[in-house]
Amino acid sequence: MFDRSLKIIDCHCDTIALFGREDYDFSSRNSTGHLDLPRLREGGVGLQFFAVCTAPVAEHHPLHRALEMIGRYRRVIEGLPSVQRIEGPADLEIARKEGRLGALLALEGAEPLEGSVELLEIFALLGVRALSLTWNRRNHFADGVGESAAAAGLTRAGRKLVRELSRRGIVLDLAHLAPAPFDQALELSERPPLVSHANAGALCSHPRNLGDGQLKALAARDGVIGLSFYPYFITGRPEASLEQLLDHFVHVAGLVGVEHLACGSDFDGIEETVTGLDDATSYPVLLEGLRQRGFRPAEIELIAWGNVERLLQAHLGPAVPL
Numbered sequence: 285m286f287d288r289s290l291k292i293i294d295c296h297c298d299t300i301a302l303f304g305r306e307d308y309d310f311s312s313r314n315s316t317g318h319l320d321l322p323r324l325r326e327g328g329v330g331l332q333f334f335a336v337c338t339a340p341v342a343e344h345h346p347l348h349r350a351l352e353m354i355g356r357y358r359r360v361i362e363g364l365p366s367v368q369r370i371e372g373p374a375d376l377e378i379a380r381k382e383g384r385l386g387a388l389l390a391l392e393g394a395e396p397l398e399g400s401v402e403l404l405e406i407f408a409l410l411g412v413r414a415l416s417l418t419w420n421r422r423n424h425f426a427d428g429v430g431e432s433a434a435a436a437g438l439t440r441a442g443r444k445l446v447r448e449l450s451r452r453g454i455v456l457d458l459a460h461l462a463p464a465p466f467d468q469a470l471e472l473s474e475r476p477p478l479v480s481h482a483n484a485g486a487l488c489s490h491p492r493n494l495g496d497g498q499l500k501a502l503a504a505r506d507g508v509i510g511l512s513f514y515p516y517f518i519t520g521r522p523e524a525s526l527e528q529l530l531d532h533f534v535h536v537a538g539l540v541g542v543e544h545l546a547c548g549s550d551f552d553g554i555e556e557t558v559t560g561l562d563d564a565t566s567y568p569v570l571l572e573g574l575r576q577r578g579f580r581p582a583e584i585e586l587i588a589w590g591n592v593e594r595l596l597q598a599h600l601g602p603a604v605p606l
């Protein structure tokens with residue numbers, strides 16, 4: 285089996301939606317959901333992104349909903365001495381040295397800003413360090429992939445938001461964006477962008493996946509894609525094997541290099557899972573699969589941790605004037 289001391293960064297989960305539920309306790313092992321603190325530990329996860337997603341019911345007070353979710357998240361996380369919130373440049377190193385789980389708060393879809401770029405600073409104060417502009421639909425800032433052929437580019441507010449993310453050092457997450465605003469946001473961003481959870485469109489032509497041209501453009505800006513474990517993004521069907529997921533890693537590595545690859549499981553945001561990757565304890569199985577497919581230890585370390593660490597180091601610091 286693969287070296288279990290290797291730490292993983294996972295760029296996307298929807299587990300906050302379980303926080304506060306009576307049948308779920310993040311600090312102990314649960315039979316519901318895909319992850320909790322013991323299972324993240326067992327899987328070797330050193331840093332987990334936690335998304336606040338108010339869609340698809342965002343029509344109903346997304347700001348209120350996001351604040352509630354952040355309140356629950358902070359209440360759960362702050363009570364746990366073995367968890368380190370990742371908000372500043374030293375936090376990753378502290379988490380690693382002290383063996384804590386790093387927790388990074390992300391907004392999935394900018395609906396909670398309700399069109400106001402000024403609110404970004406408030407979310408930053410609450411600990412948000414990554415933000416995707418849309419979920420699947422149109423909002424004040426851009427169109428998501430769900431708008432399909434009718435999708436337009438970034439709005440004026442969307443352009444302002446991308447610039448503000450760069451200034452503030454908050455990670456721009458391009459997941460869920462329609463192709464036109466994807467290109468525009470990539471162009472405007474002053475820092476390397478992330479695609480937190482998507483897969484290779486060349487292997488599975490799902491609208492949420494990235495075509496080879498998009499992957500190349502992302503890599504040219506030193507961006508990173510977290511490959512998701514969602515069978516529909518891997519095969520287009522409700523089932524996928526580990527080998528089929530590994531095909532996506534091999535494809536992206538062959539196209540743009542291993543320096544742009546990471547994991548973005550989408551655990552607790554997906555109903556079906558890859559066979560053998562049932563929950564957050566499964567990462568060693570994935571890493572062993574990468575080894576068997578010919579990735580060298582140094583390359584696996586980049587996929588597991590190094591690439592996202594590099595991206596975060598380009599963000600987590602004082603705001604810069606732009």
Ligand SMILES: [Zn+2]
Pocket residue numbers: 392460481553
């Ligand atoms: Zn998503």
